[in-house]
Amino acid sequence: MPAVSVVMPAYNVAGYVATAVESVLAQTFADFELIVVDDGSTDGTREILAGFRDPRIRLVTGSHRGLPFPFCDGIALAQGPYLSFLDGDDYWSPLKLEHHVRFLEEHPEVDLTFSWSRIVDNQGRDTGLTSRPWNGPISFSQLLADNVMGNGSALVCRRKALLEAGGFDTTMPCCQDVDICLRMALLRPGNTCAISEYLTFYRARTGQLSGDIPLMERTFERMIDKLRAIEPDEVSRVQELARSNMRRFFAFRSYQAGRYAEALGRMGRSFASTPVQFLTDLRNWQMTAAATAGLLLPSRWHDLLLRAALKANRA
Numbered sequence: 665m666p667a668v669s670v671v672m673p674a675y676n677v678a679g680y681v682a683t684a685v686e687s688v689l690a691q692t693f694a695d696f697e698l699i700v701v702d703d704g705s706t707d708g709t710r711e712i713l714a715g716f717r718d719p720r721i722r723l724v725t726g727s728h729r730g731l732p733f734p735f736c737d738g739i740a741l742a743q744g745p746y747l748s749f750l751d752g753d754d755y756w757s758p759l760k761l762e763h764h765v766r767f768l769e770e771h772p773e774v775d776l777t778f779s780w781s782r783i784v785d786n787q788g789r790d791t792g793l794t795s796r797p798w799n800g801p802i803s804f805s806q807l808l809a810d811n812v813m814g815n816g817s818a819l820v821c822r823r824k825a826l827l828e829a830g831g832f833d834t835t836m837p838c839c840q841d842v843d844i845c846l847r848m849a850l851l852r853p854g855n856t857c858a859i860s861e862y863l864t865f866y867r868a869r870t871g872q873l874s875g876d877i878p879l880m881e882r883t884f885e886r887m888i889d890k891l892r893a894i895e896p897d898e899v900s901r902v903q904e905l906a907r908s909n910m911r912r913f914f915a916f917r918s919y920q921a922g923r924y925a926e927a928l929g930r931m932g933r934s935f936a937s938t939p940v941q942f943l944t945d946l947r948n949w950q951m952t953a954a955a956t957a958g959l960l961l962p963s964r965w966h967d968l969l970l971r972a973a974l975k976a977n978r979a
Contacts, residue, residue, distance in 0.1 A: 666720070667746060668696040668761055669823070671738030673731065674713065674752030675703040680867065682712055683788065687755035687865075689718055693762035696720060699738040700752075704728030709752070732832040732840040739823070739831065747823045749841070753867045754817040755788075760863040764820035767859055775825035775855040776848045778818040779863035788867070795866070798858040804849040804895065807856065809902040810909050816841030818864040825851060833890075838876070839883045843890075850895055877914050884910055908937035912951050919951070924958035931955060 670688055674681050688698050697720050702710045704727045713723050724737055739747065746765060750756060764777050781795040795814035802812065813819065819841065829847040832840050849856045888906070892899040915930035931952045935942045942948050 666695055666697040666744045667765060668693070668748055668820070669738075669742030669744035669746070670696055670698045670748045670750060670761075671735060671742065672698060672700045672750045672752055673703060673734030673738070674700055674705060674709050675728065675730075675734075676705045676707045676709060677752035678705070678708040678712055679786075680753035681709050683755050684750055684752050685713070685716055685721070687758075687760075688750065689716075689720075690758045691756070691761045692758050693765055696761060697722065697743060699724065699741050701734035701738045702726070703730065703734045730837060732834055732836065735832045735840065736834060739826070742823060745823055746820060747826055748820040750817045751815070754815070755865045755867075756817070757861075757863040757865070759861075761820070763859055763861060763863060767857070768820070768822065771857065773852075773854060774857045775851060776819065776821040776845060777857055777859050778813045778820075778845075779859040779861055781814050781818050781864040781866045782862050784865050784867050786867070788865070791868070794862065797860070799860050801854050801857045802849075803853070803856075804846060805898045805902045807849055808846055808891070808899065809905045811842055812858075813842070813845060815864070815866045817866060819845065821848060825855070836883050836886065838880055839887055843887050846887075846891060847894075877917055880917075881910075881914065904937045905941055908934045908942055908948075911937065912948060915951055915955060919955050919958060922958075924955050927955035927958070928952070 672684060672688070677684075685698070685700070688696070698718075699722045700713055701724045702713060710725055722741065724741070726737075735749065746768060748761065748764070760779065764779070767777055768774060780797055783791045783793040783795075785791055795818070796810070796812045798812040807813070825848050826844065829844060829851055832844055836843055845856070888899065888903055892903070911930050911934035915927040915934065918924075918927040918930055931948065934948065
Protein backbone atom coordinates (compact mmCIF):
# COMPACT_ATOMS: atom_id res chain seq x y z
CA MET A 665 0.00 0.00 0.00
CA PRO A 666 1.48 3.40 -0.95
CA ALA A 667 2.15 6.05 1.66
CA VAL A 668 0.66 8.87 -0.44
CA SER A 669 -2.25 8.88 -2.86
CA VAL A 670 -1.97 11.77 -5.32
CA VAL A 671 -5.32 12.70 -6.87
CA MET A 672 -5.12 14.68 -10.11
CA PRO A 673 -8.33 15.97 -11.74
CA ALA A 674 -7.83 16.74 -15.43
CA TYR A 675 -10.18 18.42 -17.89
CA ASN A 676 -8.99 19.83 -21.23
CA VAL A 677 -5.43 20.50 -20.04
CA ALA A 678 -3.57 18.89 -22.96
CA GLY A 679 -1.00 21.68 -23.00
CA TYR A 680 -0.07 21.23 -19.36
CA VAL A 681 -0.92 17.76 -18.04
CA ALA A 682 2.33 16.07 -19.10
CA THR A 683 4.28 18.58 -17.00
CA ALA A 684 1.99 17.91 -14.04
CA VAL A 685 2.40 14.12 -14.27
CA GLU A 686 6.16 14.34 -14.80
CA SER A 687 6.51 16.52 -11.70
CA VAL A 688 4.88 13.74 -9.65
CA LEU A 689 7.05 11.02 -11.20
CA ALA A 690 10.14 13.12 -10.40
CA GLN A 691 9.43 13.17 -6.65
CA THR A 692 12.30 12.23 -4.35
CA PHE A 693 9.69 10.44 -2.21
CA ALA A 694 8.69 7.56 -4.46
CA ASP A 695 6.18 5.67 -2.31
CA PHE A 696 3.02 7.06 -3.94
CA GLU A 697 0.21 6.22 -6.30
CA LEU A 698 -1.03 8.76 -8.84
CA ILE A 699 -4.76 8.59 -9.57
CA VAL A 700 -5.56 10.75 -12.58
CA VAL A 701 -9.28 11.34 -13.15
CA ASP A 702 -9.97 12.62 -16.65
CA ASP A 703 -13.31 14.43 -16.53
CA GLY A 704 -14.39 13.88 -20.13
CA SER A 705 -11.64 15.87 -21.87
CA THR A 706 -12.05 16.52 -25.59
CA ASP A 707 -8.71 18.16 -26.40
CA GLY A 708 -6.30 15.19 -26.34
CA THR A 709 -5.68 15.19 -22.58
CA ARG A 710 -6.78 11.57 -22.28
CA GLU A 711 -4.44 10.43 -25.07
CA ILE A 712 -1.48 12.19 -23.44
CA LEU A 713 -2.24 10.54 -20.11
CA ALA A 714 -2.56 7.12 -21.74
CA GLY A 715 1.00 7.48 -23.01
CA PHE A 716 2.51 7.22 -19.51
CA ARG A 717 3.53 3.68 -18.55
CA ASP A 718 4.59 4.07 -14.91
CA PRO A 719 2.88 1.35 -12.81
CA ARG A 720 2.13 3.86 -10.05
CA ILE A 721 -0.29 5.72 -12.35
CA ARG A 722 -3.96 4.80 -12.47
CA LEU A 723 -6.02 6.56 -15.14
CA VAL A 724 -9.77 6.89 -14.58
CA THR A 725 -11.92 8.22 -17.42
CA GLY A 726 -15.54 9.21 -17.69
CA SER A 727 -17.98 11.80 -18.99
CA HIS A 728 -17.71 15.44 -18.02
CA ARG A 729 -19.37 16.22 -14.69
CA GLY A 730 -17.22 19.08 -13.41
CA LEU A 731 -15.59 19.60 -10.05
CA PRO A 732 -15.63 18.28 -7.39
CA PHE A 733 -16.56 14.82 -8.79
CA PRO A 734 -13.03 13.96 -10.03
CA PHE A 735 -11.73 14.61 -6.51
CA CYS A 736 -14.38 12.33 -5.01
CA ASP A 737 -13.70 9.58 -7.55
CA GLY A 738 -9.97 9.72 -6.87
CA ILE A 739 -10.37 9.72 -3.09
CA ALA A 740 -12.67 6.68 -3.29
CA LEU A 741 -9.85 4.75 -5.00
CA ALA A 742 -7.04 6.08 -2.79
CA GLN A 743 -5.15 3.58 -0.64
CA GLY A 744 -2.52 5.73 1.09
CA PRO A 745 -2.87 7.21 4.59
CA TYR A 746 -1.86 10.58 3.11
CA LEU A 747 -3.74 12.41 0.36
CA SER A 748 -2.42 15.11 -1.93
CA PHE A 749 -4.03 16.96 -4.80
CA LEU A 750 -2.53 18.37 -7.97
CA ASP A 751 -4.56 20.13 -10.65
CA GLY A 752 -3.76 19.01 -14.17
CA ASP A 753 -2.28 22.39 -15.10
CA ASP A 754 -0.08 22.91 -12.01
CA TYR A 755 3.15 21.14 -11.00
CA TRP A 756 5.40 20.45 -8.01
CA SER A 757 8.97 20.74 -6.84
CA PRO A 758 10.67 17.30 -6.68
CA LEU A 759 10.88 17.72 -2.88
CA LYS A 760 7.16 18.31 -2.39
CA LEU A 761 6.02 14.93 -1.06
CA GLU A 762 9.22 14.20 0.84
CA HIS A 763 8.97 17.38 2.90
CA HIS A 764 5.23 17.13 3.56
CA VAL A 765 5.37 13.47 4.59
CA ARG A 766 8.37 14.07 6.84
CA PHE A 767 6.52 16.91 8.58
CA LEU A 768 3.34 14.87 9.05
CA GLU A 769 5.32 11.93 10.42
CA GLU A 770 7.07 14.21 12.91
CA HIS A 771 3.86 16.03 13.93
CA PRO A 772 1.08 13.49 14.53
CA GLU A 773 -1.18 16.27 15.84
CA VAL A 774 -1.26 17.90 12.37
CA ASP A 775 -3.86 16.72 9.85
CA LEU A 776 -3.44 19.25 7.04
CA THR A 777 -0.34 20.86 5.54
CA PHE A 778 0.16 23.33 2.72
CA SER A 779 3.27 24.69 1.06
CA TRP A 780 4.00 28.12 -0.36
CA SER A 781 3.35 28.51 -4.09
CA ARG A 782 5.09 30.28 -6.94
CA ILE A 783 2.83 31.71 -9.65
CA VAL A 784 3.74 30.80 -13.23
CA ASP A 785 2.18 31.86 -16.53
CA ASN A 786 0.71 29.80 -19.38
CA GLN A 787 4.20 28.78 -20.53
CA GLY A 788 5.32 27.85 -17.01
CA ARG A 789 7.52 30.93 -16.65
CA ASP A 790 7.98 32.25 -13.14
CA THR A 791 6.10 35.57 -12.81
CA GLY A 792 8.07 36.50 -9.70
CA LEU A 793 4.82 36.37 -7.73
CA THR A 794 3.96 34.00 -4.89
CA SER A 795 1.21 33.00 -2.51
CA ARG A 796 1.16 34.93 0.73
CA PRO A 797 3.87 33.31 2.88
CA TRP A 798 2.54 31.91 6.15
CA ASN A 799 4.67 30.34 8.85
CA GLY A 800 3.55 27.70 11.32
CA PRO A 801 0.02 26.76 12.39
CA ILE A 802 -3.10 28.54 11.16
CA SER A 803 -6.46 28.46 12.90
CA PHE A 804 -9.90 27.99 11.36
CA SER A 805 -10.79 31.66 11.78
CA GLN A 806 -7.47 32.86 10.35
CA LEU A 807 -7.89 30.63 7.32
CA LEU A 808 -11.49 31.71 6.77
CA ALA A 809 -10.53 35.38 7.02
CA ASP A 810 -7.65 35.11 4.55
CA ASN A 811 -7.07 32.01 2.39
CA VAL A 812 -3.29 31.95 2.53
CA MET A 813 -3.21 28.38 1.14
CA GLY A 814 -3.90 29.95 -2.23
CA ASN A 815 -4.69 26.82 -4.26
CA GLY A 816 -5.58 23.15 -3.86
CA SER A 817 -2.33 21.89 -5.38
CA ALA A 818 -0.46 23.09 -2.28
CA LEU A 819 -2.19 20.61 0.06
CA VAL A 820 -1.16 17.29 1.63
CA CYS A 821 -3.38 15.86 4.38
CA ARG A 822 -4.25 12.73 6.30
CA ARG A 823 -6.92 10.75 4.45
CA LYS A 824 -8.58 9.83 7.74
CA ALA A 825 -9.03 13.52 8.64
CA LEU A 826 -10.48 14.42 5.26
CA LEU A 827 -13.04 11.64 5.54
CA GLU A 828 -13.80 12.58 9.16
CA ALA A 829 -14.51 16.14 7.97
CA GLY A 830 -17.01 14.80 5.43
CA GLY A 831 -14.98 14.85 2.23
CA PHE A 832 -15.55 17.16 -0.73
CA ASP A 833 -19.01 18.69 -1.01
CA THR A 834 -20.40 17.55 -4.37
CA THR A 835 -22.98 20.36 -4.38
CA MET A 836 -20.30 23.05 -4.65
CA PRO A 837 -19.17 23.77 -8.23
CA CYS A 838 -16.12 25.72 -7.00
CA CYS A 839 -14.34 26.64 -3.73
CA GLN A 840 -14.30 22.91 -2.89
CA ASP A 841 -10.70 22.93 -1.70
CA VAL A 842 -11.22 25.91 0.62
CA ASP A 843 -14.39 24.35 2.00
CA ILE A 844 -12.86 20.98 2.88
CA CYS A 845 -9.74 22.60 4.36
CA LEU A 846 -11.85 24.78 6.64
CA ARG A 847 -13.88 21.78 7.77
CA MET A 848 -10.66 19.87 8.48
CA ALA A 849 -9.33 22.84 10.46
CA LEU A 850 -12.44 22.59 12.66
CA LEU A 851 -11.68 19.01 13.69
CA ARG A 852 -9.20 19.96 16.41
CA PRO A 853 -7.05 22.97 17.41
CA GLY A 854 -3.57 23.27 15.91
CA ASN A 855 -4.07 20.66 13.19
CA THR A 856 -3.34 22.86 10.15
CA CYS A 857 0.17 24.04 9.39
CA ALA A 858 2.24 25.65 6.65
CA ILE A 859 5.35 24.07 5.14
CA SER A 860 7.45 27.20 4.74
CA GLU A 861 8.94 26.34 1.36
CA TYR A 862 8.04 27.03 -2.28
CA LEU A 863 7.08 23.50 -3.31
CA THR A 864 4.03 24.19 -5.53
CA PHE A 865 3.82 25.94 -8.91
CA TYR A 866 0.38 27.38 -9.59
CA ARG A 867 -0.40 28.25 -13.21
CA ALA A 868 -2.41 31.46 -13.62
CA ARG A 869 -4.05 31.19 -17.05
CA THR A 870 -7.14 32.08 -18.99
CA GLY A 871 -10.16 29.79 -18.88
CA GLN A 872 -9.86 28.86 -15.21
CA LEU A 873 -13.00 28.33 -13.14
CA SER A 874 -12.00 31.21 -10.85
CA GLY A 875 -12.73 33.53 -13.78
CA ASP A 876 -16.49 32.92 -13.33
CA ILE A 877 -16.94 35.59 -10.67
CA PRO A 878 -20.74 35.32 -10.19
CA LEU A 879 -20.40 31.57 -9.65
CA MET A 880 -17.52 32.11 -7.22
CA GLU A 881 -19.52 34.71 -5.28
CA ARG A 882 -22.59 32.50 -4.96
CA THR A 883 -20.57 29.47 -3.90
CA PHE A 884 -18.52 31.46 -1.39
CA GLU A 885 -21.71 32.71 0.29
CA ARG A 886 -23.07 29.16 0.42
CA MET A 887 -19.85 28.07 2.08
CA ILE A 888 -20.13 30.85 4.68
CA ASP A 889 -23.72 29.83 5.46
CA LYS A 890 -22.76 26.18 5.82
CA LEU A 891 -19.80 26.92 8.10
CA ARG A 892 -21.88 29.31 10.22
CA ALA A 893 -24.25 26.44 10.96
CA ILE A 894 -21.28 24.38 12.22
CA GLU A 895 -19.32 27.07 14.09
CA PRO A 896 -21.59 30.14 14.48
CA ASP A 897 -19.46 32.22 16.84
CA GLU A 898 -16.15 31.98 14.96
CA VAL A 899 -17.74 32.48 11.53
CA SER A 900 -19.78 35.48 12.66
CA ARG A 901 -16.64 37.07 14.10
CA VAL A 902 -14.61 36.98 10.87
CA GLN A 903 -17.11 36.61 8.03
CA GLU A 904 -17.04 40.29 7.01
CA LEU A 905 -13.25 40.27 6.82
CA ALA A 906 -13.45 37.07 4.78
CA ARG A 907 -15.91 38.76 2.41
CA SER A 908 -13.68 41.81 2.13
CA ASN A 909 -10.65 39.75 1.18
CA MET A 910 -12.62 37.62 -1.29
CA ARG A 911 -14.08 40.75 -2.91
CA ARG A 912 -10.52 41.98 -3.47
CA PHE A 913 -9.81 38.70 -5.24
CA PHE A 914 -12.94 39.12 -7.36
CA ALA A 915 -11.82 42.67 -8.16
CA PHE A 916 -8.50 41.28 -9.33
CA ARG A 917 -10.23 38.84 -11.67
CA SER A 918 -12.31 41.73 -13.10
CA TYR A 919 -9.16 43.78 -13.52
CA GLN A 920 -7.36 40.90 -15.18
CA ALA A 921 -10.22 40.70 -17.71
CA GLY A 922 -9.90 44.42 -18.47
CA ARG A 923 -13.12 45.39 -16.68
CA TYR A 924 -11.61 48.21 -14.63
CA ALA A 925 -14.83 49.97 -13.59
CA GLU A 926 -16.21 46.65 -12.37
CA ALA A 927 -12.99 46.04 -10.42
CA LEU A 928 -13.35 49.42 -8.69
CA GLY A 929 -16.94 48.61 -7.81
CA ARG A 930 -15.85 45.36 -6.20
CA MET A 931 -13.16 47.17 -4.22
CA GLY A 932 -15.87 49.53 -3.00
CA ARG A 933 -17.84 46.55 -1.76
CA SER A 934 -14.67 45.21 -0.13
CA PHE A 935 -14.27 48.52 1.72
CA ALA A 936 -17.91 48.48 2.83
CA SER A 937 -17.43 45.07 4.48
CA THR A 938 -14.68 46.16 6.91
CA PRO A 939 -13.71 49.84 6.45
CA VAL A 940 -11.07 50.01 9.20
CA GLN A 941 -9.35 46.75 8.32
CA PHE A 942 -9.58 47.59 4.62
CA LEU A 943 -7.58 50.79 5.12
CA THR A 944 -4.84 49.03 7.08
CA ASP A 945 -4.20 46.33 4.44
CA LEU A 946 -1.70 47.42 1.78
CA ARG A 947 -3.10 44.88 -0.68
CA ASN A 948 -6.35 46.84 -0.85
CA TRP A 949 -4.54 50.07 -1.71
CA GLN A 950 -2.53 48.30 -4.42
CA MET A 951 -5.60 46.74 -6.02
CA THR A 952 -7.58 49.97 -5.91
CA ALA A 953 -4.70 51.91 -7.45
CA ALA A 954 -4.26 49.34 -10.22
CA ALA A 955 -7.97 49.38 -11.14
CA THR A 956 -8.10 53.19 -11.08
CA ALA A 957 -5.03 53.50 -13.26
CA GLY A 958 -6.49 50.94 -15.66
CA LEU A 959 -9.30 53.38 -16.33
CA LEU A 960 -7.12 56.47 -16.63
CA LEU A 961 -3.71 55.53 -18.04
CA PRO A 962 -2.57 54.32 -21.50
CA SER A 963 -2.53 50.60 -22.21
CA ARG A 964 1.28 50.38 -22.18
CA TRP A 965 1.11 50.64 -18.39
CA HIS A 966 -1.19 47.69 -18.01
CA ASP A 967 1.53 45.03 -17.70
CA LEU A 968 3.06 46.90 -14.78
CA LEU A 969 -0.34 47.37 -13.20
CA LEU A 970 -1.24 43.72 -13.62
CA ARG A 971 1.88 42.77 -11.68
CA ALA A 972 0.83 45.14 -8.88
CA ALA A 973 -2.64 43.60 -8.85
CA LEU A 974 -1.22 40.09 -8.65
CA LYS A 975 0.98 41.11 -5.74
CA ALA A 976 -2.09 42.54 -4.06
CA ASN A 977 -3.90 39.23 -4.28
CA ARG A 978 -1.04 36.81 -3.65
CA ALA A 979 -3.22 34.44 -5.70
